[in-house]
Amino acid sequence: MTLRALHETARRALDPVHYDYVAGGAGEERVLADNERAFDRYALLPRVLRGSARRDTSVDLPGARGAGPVVVAPTAFHRLMHPDGERATARAAAAEGAVLVTGAAATVAVGEVAAAAREAAPGAAVWFQLYPHPRHEVTEALVRRAEEAGCTALVVTVDSPVFGRHTRDLRNGFTDLPPGCAAENMRDLPGAPPGALTDIPMSPALSWRDFDALLGTTSLPVLVKGVLHPADALLAVEHGAAGIVVSNHGGRQCDTVPAALDCLPAVAEAVAGRVPVLLDGGVRRGGDVAVALALGAAAAGVGRPVLWALAAEGEAGVRRVLAELRDDYDHTLALCGGARNADLTRDMVVPRGGTR
Numbered sequence: 001m002t003l004r005a006l007h008e009t010a011r012r013a014l015d016p017v018h019y020d021y022v023a024g025g026a027g028e029e030r031v032l033a034d035n036e037r038a039f040d041r042y043a044l045l046p047r048v049l050r051g052s053a054r055r056d057t058s059v060d061l062p063g064a065r066g067a068g069p070v071v072v073a074p075t076a077f078h079r080l081m082h083p084d085g086e087r088a089t090a091r092a093a094a095a096e097g098a099v100l101v102t103g104a105a106a107t108v109a110v111g112e113v114a115a116a117a118r119e120a121a122p123g124a125a126v127w128f129q130l131y132p133h134p135r136h137e138v139t140e141a142l143v144r145r146a147e148e149a150g151c152t153a154l155v156v157t158v159d160s161p162v163f164g165r166h167t168r169d170l171r172n173g174f175t176d177l178p179p180g181c182a183a184e185n186m187r188d189l190p191g192a193p194p195g196a197l198t199d200i201p202m203s204p205a206l207s208w209r210d211f212d213a214l215l216g217t218t219s220l221p222v223l224v225k226g227v228l229h230p231a232d233a234l235l236a237v238e239h240g241a242a243g244i245v246v247s248n249h250g251g252r253q254c255d256t257v258p259a260a261l262d263c264l265p266a267v268a269e270a271v272a273g274r275v276p277v278l279l280d281g282g283v284r285r286g287g288d289v290a291v292a293l294a295l296g297a298a299a300a301g302v303g304r305p306v307l308w309a310l311a312a313e314g315e316a317g318v319r320r321v322l323a324e325l326r327d328d329y330d331h332t333l334a335l336c337g338g339a340r341n342a343d344l345t346r347d348m349v350v351p352r353g354g355t356r
Ligand SMILES: Cc1cc2nc3c(=O)[nH]c(=O)nc-3n(C[C@H](O)[C@H](O)[C@H](O)COP(=O)(O)O)c2cc1C
Pocket: 021, 022, 023, 035, 073, 074, 075, 076, 103, 104, 105, 129, 157, 225, 247, 248, 249, 250, 251, 252, 280, 281, 282, 283, 301, 302, 303, 304, 305
């Protein structure tokens, strides 16, 4: 309910071109729609009388403890939503105890984002998302910036060998950020000027060798984001990934892939608990988080809901969305007779509309 209202307020407040940038997906936006709809195909099968009065929804993730199993997924250009941009998002996430993944394409530099988070809550955890650069020294410079900022893990996005074809952006001719708004983490890096959308480098030449090289530059845990195939999840574990994020980039890359949720069970089975598996795409309510956990996720990421909240009400809006998601999840956990996240097990999800 809160989310629907915030989305509507954001839609009215934003420049329609910027609204479309966030709302849109690739191609015919089939995957965008499928991500949310996938949750409608599942129902929870509660257990009863399990004595779950004292619930603990906290989650241990690489380099971070979250108050609940919801993390803020990395999204670009928060200053298109609100003048405080990623600073406001960081303060809100920290205050609500949610792990924030700040992006290479942030419009506030990672050092300032992490400082804002720690100001709001001293123990706040911030992860840094990056696209590996074909020039290793550029990747390394980004890693150093994240380390110096005090980030506790890196998230490497691997579903973007080429830029997604965002249909609405192509139609709207959205290629440049407005004046005063730039990808601040890319400043002064070779081959990466910070002004235009496509200045975030992506490369189809990258391979697991580049991932290995990245691991060699840092002692931080590194998660791999954008895995759909269970064989890639296995490779990620073998190459030393600290976690896997099952994601189709919110339907913004290939428009002919499954809903993220539909890829989760096979990935979770392949990984077999060796590292945490996270899921993002279409998570909109506490019940969605519970379904993702029952299907094998350690935590769920939210992208667009945070941006709508930021556009509508700034820091307070982001706090509201994160608080409501956590509260709704805790309520669902209670209704399922669970005291901890691990109490949501595979046998507790069934097809919606009948168990056969
Ligand atoms: C406006 C926007 C910008 C995004 N930018 C990035 C990015 O820079 N890096 C990245 O790994 N994912 C990016 N994503 C994908 C999100 O991390 C996440 O996978 C997706 O938004 C989850 O789906 P949801 O929006 O349905 O919650 C972006 C998504 C949106 C909507």
